Amino acid sequence: MDDTAALVRAAADGDAGAWKELYQRHSGLVWAVARAYLVNGSDAQDVCQTTWFRLAEHLTRIRDPDKVGAWLASTARHEALRVIRASGRATPVSDMGLLGVDIDERSPELLILEAEEAVADAERALVMWGAFEELSDRCRRLLRLLIASPRPTYQEIASGLGIAVGSIGPIRARCLQRLRTLVAERGVTGIRR
CATH class of the missing domain: 1.10.10.10 (Winged helix-like DNA-binding domain superfamily/Winged helix DNA-binding domain)
Known part of the structure; x- marks a missing residue:
């Protein structure tokens, strides 16, 4: 499937292949957003998992399924900021x-x-x-x-x-x-x- 909206609808109907395709298309984006905000790799992984969990929770309520990537990016950003607020720290990421x-x-x-x-x-x-x-x-x-x-x-x-x-x-x-x-x-x- 090439149509993102169709993938979202199919995933909402329980199509595991559609969910997998959504994940493959957007997991790099979700990871990049999480790592842009978080130093700790395990925190970033938690944000990624939470973001995908949020998508699963809201899959049938996404207003514009064609823009699910933007929804995921925004959700990852909000989750990363939540982690930063909860931990009370914000440190630049180092790739050394x-x-x-x-x-x-x-x-x-x-x-x-x-x-x-x-x-x-x-x-x-x-x-x-x-x-x-x-x-x-x-x-x-x-x-x-x-x-x-x-x-x-x-x-x-x-x-x-x-x-x-x-x-x-x-x-x-x-x-x-x-x-x-x-x-x-x-x-x-x-x-x-």
Whole structure:
């Protein structure tokens, strides 16, 4: 099924395949919204589960089934903010744990060369992430959603962040320009425009 509204109706009628398709289409969006607000992975997972539970509760009452992605993004945002309020903390998300070097059993010379390249890449990534974390919360959240896979629609992003659809492009441009400036100040070059 390609029609989102038809998927929502089929899922509401108990079609497990339709529910699975909805989940596959929108789970990346829900996760990206949750992680844009929450540092703790288990909190983000809880928000995702709660968001999908809320959809199951309201599946027959969704006013505009074609926009279920925006509904999910908005619900994930509200749930994440609820978790933040309940815990009394809001901390920027750090992806430093994503940086790692895989070591295998090839020749020592090749491993040394690859290790040097990996260190250089890791150092560049550290600089990039350091610059990224200096961006405003708004910029970090928007850029994370724009790189989510599958990529959410602008309507879903707008709902997830509580901003107007028409402001996404200009905000994105300003955020990327600020990121380029921060990275250039640190001596990293070759960033695409």
